[in-house]
Amino acid sequence: MTFDEAFRRLIGHEGGYSKDSRDPGNWTLGKVGVGTLKGTKYGLAANTYPNLDIKNLTLEQAKEIYKKDWWDKLGGHGLHSAITFQLWDFAINAGRSRAIKELQQAVGVTADGVIGPKTIEAVNAQDLNDVLLSLTAERLKFYTSLDSFKTYGKGWTNRVAENLKFAAQDN
Template sequence: MDFDKAFARLIGHEGALSMDRKDPGNWTGGKVDRGVLKGTKYGISAASYPHLDIEGLTLEQAKEIYREDFWEVIGKAHPAVKFQLFDAAVNHGKGNAIRMLQRAVNVADDGVWGPISQRGLERMDHNDVLLRFVAYRLKFWAQLTTFDIYGRGWTRRGAENLLLAAEDN
């Protein structure tokens, strides 16, 4: 799994400009009605990147942000796991994605990937890791207060990622 292939897959989940006032990610303050409503484009949100001109963001600029900020979240991993972690890091933030993977490999979920987490990953079959990881993502989405609004899309994303995991293993 190289970055270009992973990006091409992931960008299919991330759309054009969204200015949904109910989405906390669209606000520079990270909460509804906090800061400036700048939106989200290509999955790059005003909450995470308040200094960016979200509306003027190009696909190439978004791709470079993905490469720099989300691609190398952990070191060595099976390509299928690497893609799933990349997708989760973009969608939930790196810390949350790492915590989900740590839970999936049965180590302390502190959000910091180190040698203990890596050994946990290497001890498990990657198919088991994939199933457990996506299950933790589904649980994460379901506990969000905005699930009633956005849950259908998130669930669809999880199902598509399970299908991709089956192709990648």
């Protein structure tokens, strides 16, 4: 899968500008009421990018950020592209370390949040569909464990459902 295809899918999940004061990600210091409420646009949030002019961010600028800061740094080289996409989308939504740890739990290796040779070997030793389904299960378990699931859970589960459709296309 190319980055352009992954980005097209991602932007289908990530909306335009939002300034929801209940969302810790919309605050520059990552806690509701702490820092400046700058919001989120195209999924790029104030807590991760406190110095970014989020409100005036263009789609092309967002694409450059996702390529440089997320796609290139994921460390998913050597994994099937179907897994790389699911992991990348999860990382953007919940953090890179969290997504990698959930993948590691899904394949039974030490969950250290770093994709190294042992993780790649364990992922590639298993059936592709088994890994995709197990990672998706871990993702849903993570979301439902969050206090904010009551507020944002419907959106998160809809995102996962759409990603399951992509997984079916990609396997």
